[in-house]
Amino acid sequence: MNMDMMKKLLALAVFAMAGGMVIISPLAGAADWPPPLKEPLYKVVDGVQVDPDTMQGFRVWRQAACDRCHGPEQQGLVGPSLLESLKTLTYQEFAVTIRDGRLEKGMQSFGTSEQVMNNIAKLYAYLKGRSDGAIKRAKVQELESAESK
Amino acid sequence: MKIKFNSKYLMSAVVAAASGMAMANADVEKNIADSKNWAMQAGDMYNQRHSSLSQINAGNVGKMQVAWTFSTGVLRGHEGSPLVIGDTMYIHSAFPNKVFAVDLATQKIKWKYEPKQDPAVIPQMCCDTVNRGVAYAEGKVFLQQADSNLVAIDAKTGKEVWKTKNGDPKLGAVNTNAPHVFKDKVITGIAGGEWGVRGFLAAYDIKTGKQVWKGYNVGPDAEMLMDPDKTMTWTDGAMKPVGKDSSLKTWKGDQWKIGGATTWGWYSYDKALNAVFYGSGNPSTWNPSQRPGDNKWSMSIWSRDVDTGKVNWVYQMTPFDEWDFDGINEMILADIKVKGKDTKALVHFDRNGFAYTMDRTTGALLVAEKFDPKVNWATHVDMKTGRPQVVAKYSTAQNGPDKNTKGVCPAALGSKDQQPASFDPKTGLFHVPTNHVCMDYEPFKVEYTAGQPYVGATLAMFPAPGSHGGMGNFITWDAGTGKIVQSKPEKFSVWSGAMTTAGGISCYGTLEGYLKCVDSKDITKELYKFKTPSGIIGNVFTYEFKGKQYIGVYSGIGGWAGIGLAAGLEKDADGLGAVGGYKELAQYTELGGSLTIFALPGQ
Numbered sequence: 001m002n003m004d005m006m007k008k009l010l011a012l013a014v015f016a017m018a019g020g021m022v023i024i025s026p027l028a029g030a031a032d033w034p035p036p037l038k039e040p041l042y043k044v045v046d047g048v049q050v051d052p053d054t055m056q057g058f059r060v061w062r063q064a065a066c067d068r069c070h071g072p073e074q075q076g077l078v079g080p081s082l083l084e085s086l087k088t089l090t091y092q093e094f095a096v097t098i099r100d101g102r103l104e105k106g107m108q109s110f111g112t113s114e115q116v117m118n119n120i121a122k123l124y125a126y127l128k129g130r131s132d133g134a135i136k137r138a139k140v141q142e143l144e145s146a147e148s149k
Numbered sequence: 150m151k152i153k154f155n156s157k158y159l160m161s162a163v164v165a166a167a168s169g170m171a172m173a174n175a176d177v178e179k180n181i182a183d184s185k186n187w188a189m190q191a192g193d194m195y196n197q198r199h200s201s202l203s204q205i206n207a208g209n210v211g212k213m214q215v216a217w218t219f220s221t222g223v224l225r226g227h228e229g230s231p232l233v234i235g236d237t238m239y240i241h242s243a244f245p246n247k248v249f250a251v252d253l254a255t256q257k258i259k260w261k262y263e264p265k266q267d268p269a270v271i272p273q274m275c276c277d278t279v280n281r282g283v284a285y286a287e288g289k290v291f292l293q294q295a296d297s298n299l300v301a302i303d304a305k306t307g308k309e310v311w312k313t314k315n316g317d318p319k320l321g322a323v324n325t326n327a328p329h330v331f332k333d334k335v336i337t338g339i340a341g342g343e344w345g346v347r348g349f350l351a352a353y354d355i356k357t358g359k360q361v362w363k364g365y366n367v368g369p370d371a372e373m374l375m376d377p378d379k380t381m382t383w384t385d386g387a388m389k390p391v392g393k394d395s396s397l398k399t400w401k402g403d404q405w406k407i408g409g410a411t412t413w414g415w416y417s418y419d420k421a422l423n424a425v426f427y428g429s430g431n432p433s434t435w436n437p438s439q440r441p442g443d444n445k446w447s448m449s450i451w452s453r454d455v456d457t458g459k460v461n462w463v464y465q466m467t468p469f470d471e472w473d474f475d476g477i478n479e480m481i482l483a484d485i486k487v488k489g490k491d492t493k494a495l496v497h498f499d500r501n502g503f504a505y506t507m508d509r510t511t512g513a514l515l516v517a518e519k520f521d522p523k524v525n526w527a528t529h530v531d532m533k534t535g536r537p538q539v540v541a542k543y544s545t546a547q548n549g550p551d552k553n554t555k556g557v558c559p560a561a562l563g564s565k566d567q568q569p570a571s572f573d574p575k576t577g578l579f580h581v582p583t584n585h586v587c588m589d590y591e592p593f594k595v596e597y598t599a600g601q602p603y604v605g606a607t608l609a610m611f612p613a614p615g616s617h618g619g620m621g622n623f624i625t626w627d628a629g630t631g632k633i634v635q636s637k638p639e640k641f642s643v644w645s646g647a648m649t650t651a652g653g654i655s656c657y658g659t660l661e662g663y664l665k666c667v668d669s670k671d672i673t674k675e676l677y678k679f680k681t682p683s684g685i686i687g688n689v690f691t692y693e694f695k696g697k698q699y700i701g702v703y704s705g706i707g708g709w710a711g712i713g714l715a716a717g718l719e720k721d722a723d724g725l726g727a728v729g730g731y732k733e734l735a736q737y738t739e740l741g742g743s744l745t746i747f748a749l750p751g752q
Binding site for chain 1: 268269271272273277278343591593595596598599600601602604607608609
């Protein structure tokens with residue numbers, strides 16, 4: 001995957017925000033953003049053990065404190081239930097919402113968070129797994145490395 | 150370093166002396182002395198939340214009726230209360246922080262002030278976009294906006310007089326606290342402990358809005374306005390100087406720079422001591438393993454000189470926090486008997502479940518006892534060292550990151566949060582709205598990014614197990630002995646500021662939306678109950694107009710209690726039985742900010 005390109009674009013977005021400008025979405029127009037999703041999107045065993053990328057998605061979910069608004073089990077709190085939202089949001093819409101936020105509704109922009117921006121596909125995989133019902137609870141564990149390969 | 154420090158506060162002393170002090174004090178004092186007004190958020194500078202009005206009393210409160218209502222037009226949580234000065238009521242709202250001046254004779258809006266604020270601050274406000282109300286002095290209304298701008302508004306015209314920026318909201322430094330006018334200064338704090346904001350208290354000149362002093366709660370001595378030789382703290386059973394670098398020594402590396410200890414609570418003022426009292430919040434992050442040490446002076450009670458900001462004394466309640474037990478709750482000043490001795494006391498009901506009685510002159514620790522018997526994270530406070538004795542099983546640091554520490558009481562929102570208590574001079578007791586909630590707490594490693602959340606723990610909350618199944622109590626407390634006198638169970642957290650009156654009543658709101666008045670001599674006796682339009686997280690207040698006493702309260706569910714708690718508990722795997730109780734909140738209330746004013750029937 002083209003990480004260098006990704007980083008450059010991210011830097012551009014950060015620059016735009018620091019300047020307090022309206023983001024013209026330099027990323028949205030980029031053909032390789034958001035980065036492509038994996039096939040299959042996620043692997044789950046026993047409803048709680050997941051592949052390393054999906055595990056990383058969970059870590060990003062925690063780091064970004066998404067649970068403060070969307071609930072510890074993604075069931076919705078001040079913000080909407082992601083179990084429901086991910087049934088209708090496309091991956092593209094999901095990524096743009098996280099990058100730009102929905103400020104009036106109380107959703108912040110995560111555009112300056114490298115953790116979130118660099119792992120957007122993994123975060124999507126984790127949340128989609130929750131929304132699909134394949135991942136049975138918010139807290140997941142990493143599959144034994146032998147199994148995941 | 151030391152020279153710089155001294156000259157710095159010599160300078161601010163000169164500035165203070167030059168700016169015509171005691172005027173504001175006189176004006177606010179005059180307004181407070183007239184009990185027809187509700188001149189400050191707590192009714193007075195001691196934070197007592199007590200009124201000497203007695204037209205509405207224990208004998209007739211049962212007949213009370215709604216006199217009039219007012220919608221703020223804002224849906225989110227409404228904390229604090231309006232102010233009443235003469236014939237005008239000043240009403241505020243949650244974000245976007247509207248202020249209305251309402252004519253009490255006609256209930257007509259004289260003016261409305263609505264600031265334009267960047268909506269980017271909305272998601273940065275922890276636990277809902279609340280605002281705890283305005284202050285009034287010398288013909289000005291002071292509003293502490295969410296985006297950290299402190300504004301003085303002309304009380305007659307609603308026009309802005311001055312505006313000053315108190316923090317950088319892009320870094321998560323926002324405000325929810327009410328500004329407090331003491332002497333010729335507006336005192337304000339900052340929020341954003343969950344964004345790595347470094348907490349401080351600041352004083353601005355009420356005439357110009359110029360900053361007079363700013364004292365941080367963590368960091369180098371000079372920036373805290375702390376004198377290593379003169380600032381005192383409770384040490385081995387006596388007051389001793391804090392010594393050099395008392396904060397820096399208790400942090401690893403530069404963590405203090407993003408170390409939290411914010412100040413979003415209620416402050417008080419003692420004219421005789423010329424001191425302002427307040428509490429500092431949690432250290433950042435919520436993952437204790439990332440910040441070994443006592444993290445001084447987060448989680449502390451402070452006394453500062455109001456003219457210079459210099460720290461008189463400081464006491465840390467929860468060294469090395471592992472549970473998010475912010476120390477920001479109100480500091481109530483009262484002259485009471487403590488263990489039989491007349492004492493100028495400071496009484497504080499902390500999030501950590503202990504109620505502290507201090508000598509407010511010296512800072513000596515006098516009493517520290519649990520005000521909810523379910524508190525389990527510490528066995529007791531060692532009165533010699535002043536340190537809580539932590540129970541290993543409930544230590545989220547000892548259990549470590551990525552381990553779920555279960556059954557900690559109280560939950561992060563504390564045995565009491567910011568909802569302020571009242572002191573009833575007649576009975577000498579404190580009337581305290583409390584939470585009765587426990588939690589599971591799982592810390593994890595987080596990285597700091599400026600302007601992004603910096604939390605580091607997930608938690609689940611539930612009603613205190615093995616109790617009455619509800620998640621709140623309204624209690625009376627003897628601060629002289631450290632004992633609960635009476636406890637009245639409530640279905641939900643009591644997240645509303647209490648008020649007592651000379652009429653022998655004690656009133657508070659509930660999350661379902663009831664305004665309740667009980668007998669202050671026997672708080673289990675409910676004398677009045679009325680269902681307002683939404684859940685109550687605001688504070689009860691009273692005033693008199695044209696010979697008639699009124700009691701009022703905001704309703705408008707929200708805040709951590711209303712949204713966070715209620716929804717956070719819809720976790721099906723709790724297995725603790727009482728989860729259904731929380732879900733029920735949705736059966737009582739919806740969002741909607743409004744004010745309900747009550748009075749006795751008849752003209």
